[in-house]
Amino acid sequence: IPPSNHCRHVGPALLVSRLYQPSNLRDLGPDSRLPGEMSCKSQRLMQQAGLIHPSNPGCYYYLPATVRSMEKLVRVIDQEMQAIGGQKLDMPSLCSADLWKTSERWDLMGKELFCLKDRHGADYCLGPTHEEVVTTLVAHQTTLSYRQLPLLLYQITRKFRDEPKPKFGLLRGREFYMKDMYSFDVSEEAARETYDSVCGAYARLFARLGLRCVQVQADTGNIGGTLSHEFQLPADIGEDRVLVCGSCSFAANTETLSPDRTNCPQCSTGTLVESKGIEVGHTFYLGRKYSQIFKATFSNHQNKPAVTEMGCYGLGVTRILAAAIEVMSTEEAIRWPGLIAPYQVCVLPPKKGSKADEAAVQAEQLVHTVGQFLPRLRGEVVLDDRTQMTIGKRLKDAGRLGYPYVVVVGQAALEEMPKFEVICQQTGETMFLSKDGLLDLL
Ligand code: ATP
Ligand code: MG
Ligand code: MG
Ligand code: MG
Numbered sequence: 001i002p003p004s005n006h007c008r009h010v011g012p013a014l015l016v017s018r019l020y021q022p023s024n025l026r027d028l029g030p031d032s033r034l035p036g037e038m039s040c041k042s043q044r045l046m047q048q049a050g051l052i053h054p055s056n057p058g059c060y061y062y063l064p065a066t067v068r069s070m071e072k073l074v075r076v077i078d079q080e081m082q083a084i085g086g087q088k089l090d091m092p093s094l095c096s097a098d099l100w101k102t103s104e105r106w107d108l109m110g111k112e113l114f115c116l117k118d119r120h121g122a123d124y125c126l127g128p129t130h131e132e133v134v135t136t137l138v139a140h141q142t143t144l145s146y147r148q149l150p151l152l153l154y155q156i157t158r159k160f161r162d163e164p165k166p167k168f169g170l171l172r173g174r175e176f177y178m179k180d181m182y183s184f185d186v187s188e189e190a191a192r193e194t195y196d197s198v199c200g201a202y203a204r205l206f207a208r209l210g211l212r213c214v215q216v217q218a219d220t221g222n223i224g225g226t227l228s229h230e231f232q233l234p235a236d237i238g239e240d241r242v243l244v245c246g247s248c249s250f251a252a253n254t255e256t257l258s259p260d261r262t263n264c265p266q267c268s269t270g271t272l273v274e275s276k277g278i279e280v281g282h283t284f285y286l287g288r289k290y291s292q293i294f295k296a297t298f299s300n301h302q303n304k305p306a307v308t309e310m311g312c313y314g315l316g317v318t319r320i321l322a323a324a325i326e327v328m329s330t331e332e333a334i335r336w337p338g339l340i341a342p343y344q345v346c347v348l349p350p351k352k353g354s355k356a357d358e359a360a361v362q363a364e365q366l367v368h369t370v371g372q373f374l375p376r377l378r379g380e381v382v383l384d385d386r387t388q389m390t391i392g393k394r395l396k397d398a399g400r401l402g403y404p405y406v407v408v409v410g411q412a413a414l415e416e417m418p419k420f421e422v423i424c425q426q427t428g429e430t431m432f433l434s435k436d437g438l439l440d441l442l
Contacts, residue, residue, distance in 0.1 A: 010367045016346070016384040020064050023050035023397075040237045042326035043169025045334050049401055058166025058174030062318075065342035069321060070177065072340040074156055076208060077179050077315065080201045086152040086181055091133050093158060097123030099132035103293055108222050114160045114174075126160035131223065131290050131312055134182045138308070139296040146186050146300050149308070150194045154181035156317060168237060170322035171278065177317035184296065184308040188287070191309035195227070195285050198313045202231055202281050205315075209337040211324055213280060216242050217252040220284055223312065227285035232277030233323050242277045245270040278323045279316070286310040334402035338426065344380040345370065345442065346403040348394050352387040356411045360387065362418060363409035366435070373439055399425070405442065 012018045024047070046052045046066070053061040062070065078088065097115070100106040106113070106125075114126040127133065134153060138144065144151075159178045166174050181198065185191035199215060206213040211233055218230040230253055232242050241254040243261060247270030254261065254274070264270035288307050290296070297305040316323075321340070328335035336342075349363035350356035363383060371378040382403075384394045391408060398406045408421040412432060419432045422441065433441060 010364050010383045010385075014367065014379070014382045016382055017386050019382070021050035022053070022063070023401075024048050038165070038167035040168045040171065040326065041329060041331060042171065042322045045325060045329055045400075046169060046322065049334055051334075052169060058163055058172070060170060060173065066321070068342040069336070069340045070317065073209075073317060073321060074179075076205060076339060077156065077317070080205045080208075081152070081154050081179070081181060084152065084197045084201045085150065086154045088155065089153055090155050090157060091127070091130050091137070093127045093160070095125050095127045095130075095133055097125060099136060100125060103132050103290060105132070105222065112161050112163070114162050127157075128159050128161045129178075129223065129312075129314070130155070130180055131182065131286070131310075132294070135290040135294040135296045135310070138184055139291075139294045144184075144298040144308075146298055149184055149186050149298060150190060151184040152181055152194070152198075153184075154179060154313075168322070170318040171237075171326070172239075173318065176319065179315040179317055181313040183311040183313070184291070184298070185311075186298065186300065186306070186309070188309050191285060191287075191311055192227075195283060195311050198311070199229060199283055202283070202313075202315070206231065206233075206280075209320070209324060209339060211280075211320075211327070211337065214242060214244065214251055214277065216244075216277075217256050218282065219253060219255040223284050223286070224289045225284040225286040225311075229283050230277075230279050231281035231283075233280050233327060234275055235278050235323065235327050236276060237326065238276035238278040240277045240279050241274055243272040243274050245272055247271070278319070278326070280320050280323055281313070281315045283313045284311060286312055329402070333400045335425065336402050336404070338404050341402065341404050343382050343403055344377055345405045345407060346382050346384055346398045346401075347407045347409060348384045348391055348398065349387055349409050350411075351390050356409075356414060359409050359411070359413040362413045366407065366409065366420070366438075369435065370439065370442065374442055377442060395423075399423075407438065 051063055051066045055061055097106055116124050156179045158175055160175055163172055163174050166172055183194045185194055213231040213233050215229050216232055218228045220228045232240055243254055244251045245264040248267035250264050250266035262272055264272055291308045291310050296308045298308055300306040324337050325334055347363050347367055349360040367381045367383050370381050402425055404425050406423040412419040420438055422431045422433050422438060
């Protein structure tokens with residue numbers, strides 16, 4: 001596609017007029033929910049901004065800006081998982097019922113499993129989680145040695161759960177992205193070390209995203225095992241109830257607790273404070289629950305077969321994205337963790353026919369220059385070329401979409417020492433900077 005006449009320096013991929021972001025920033029009222037589904041701020045904002053589009057209950061189109069953000073989130077997750085030795089793989093979503101019957105979870109999962117039959121009448125489910133599938137894989141390797149452990153395998157794939165009440169957009173879908181990691185260790189002690197190292201990686205991940213998550217003791221549910229923690233992001237619409245002690249490190253999901261929700265069971269002097277949270281991650285120490293059943297063994301120091309000790313660790317990838325928007329945004333405007341904003345900078349050229357019209361060229365050049373001098377921002381700077389609209393209107397849109405930096409190229413860009421108006425979304429600050437000043441800031 002040839003770039004439009006007006007934009008010689010900027011390819012069509014970076015022109016706001018060409019982005020497939022079917023936004024309804026002005027049209028949709030606060031009550032833009034699917035019939036019968038409960039909605040929330042992040043869902044409304046994401047639909048209005050053309051980030052997601054509802055398909056059927058609990059299923060969404062992830063539109064291009066969301067995919068960009070997801071790819072960035074996946075990159076950060078990959079970095080943190082690989083830093084602790086995680087190796088990425090990709091397992092089938094179509095899972096044989098035999099595995100699930102062997103672990104006795106076929107019935108236990110009940111209606112939450114999406115079940116189907118193939119042409120031969122064999123039962124399958126669409127993977128809601130992969131303990132059975134990954135343990136079968138590891139069991140297959142008869143030569144696994146203690147020297148190769150701990151083994152940490154993870155994937156980032158779609159999961160399918162027939163939730164009784166899909167709601168809140170990407171926060172509770174029936175089809176969603178999860179990062180699920182599984183660890184295999186030589187002993188309980190080693191497995192607990194691995195468990196702690198994954199919890200550390202989760203804490204670093206959330207810190208990098210600027211999300212203040214709380215690690216709380218949790219129920220092991222139908223995954224099983226004996227030790228479990230959730231990473232809860234405090235939010236009004238959170239469906240979990242979390243108790244945190246004011247005096248010690250105790251924090252737990254109310255699902256684990258005795259009925260006493262006031263006195264801390266750990267220090268016994270502290271008072272518990274209850275708040276709502278969104279579960280964005282969950283870690284489990286599984287012991288031998290699956291490795292015993294599927295015979296996932298390794299050869300130990302004495303060269304004898306021994307059963308591996310397992311852990312499993314989930315992160316709700318699409319849920320993290322929506323939860324971040326939920327807690328960071330205002331009612332009107334999306335705010336992202338800087339690391340995962342779909343685009344980092346939006347440049348606004350002057351309105352066509354206005355006094356500053358000539359500065360349009362400076363705006364295009366600016367997009368080009370940023371990419372040239374800051375390779376990290378290549379493809380991250382968009383030009384809002386809808387110059388039939390006033391600066392004010394486009395500024396409002398840019399504010400609602402939450403680009404971390406918005407640069408207005410107006411009258412001041414035509415002066416002898418050209419200056420650009422820069423709005424930093426995170427701090428709300430507005431600055432007038434020279435080109436070099438802007439490059440320094442970015
Ligand atoms: P919830 O209690 O919210 O139903 P869960 O405990 O059933 O979640 P896990 O089995 O622990 O979920 O899955 C790991 C992670 O996957 C969760 O911590 C959450 O972040 C994410 N997740 C689970 N269900 C959904 C869903 N329906 N939509 C989006 N993300 C989900
Ligand atoms: Mg659930
Ligand atoms: Mg839960
Ligand atoms: Mg859970």
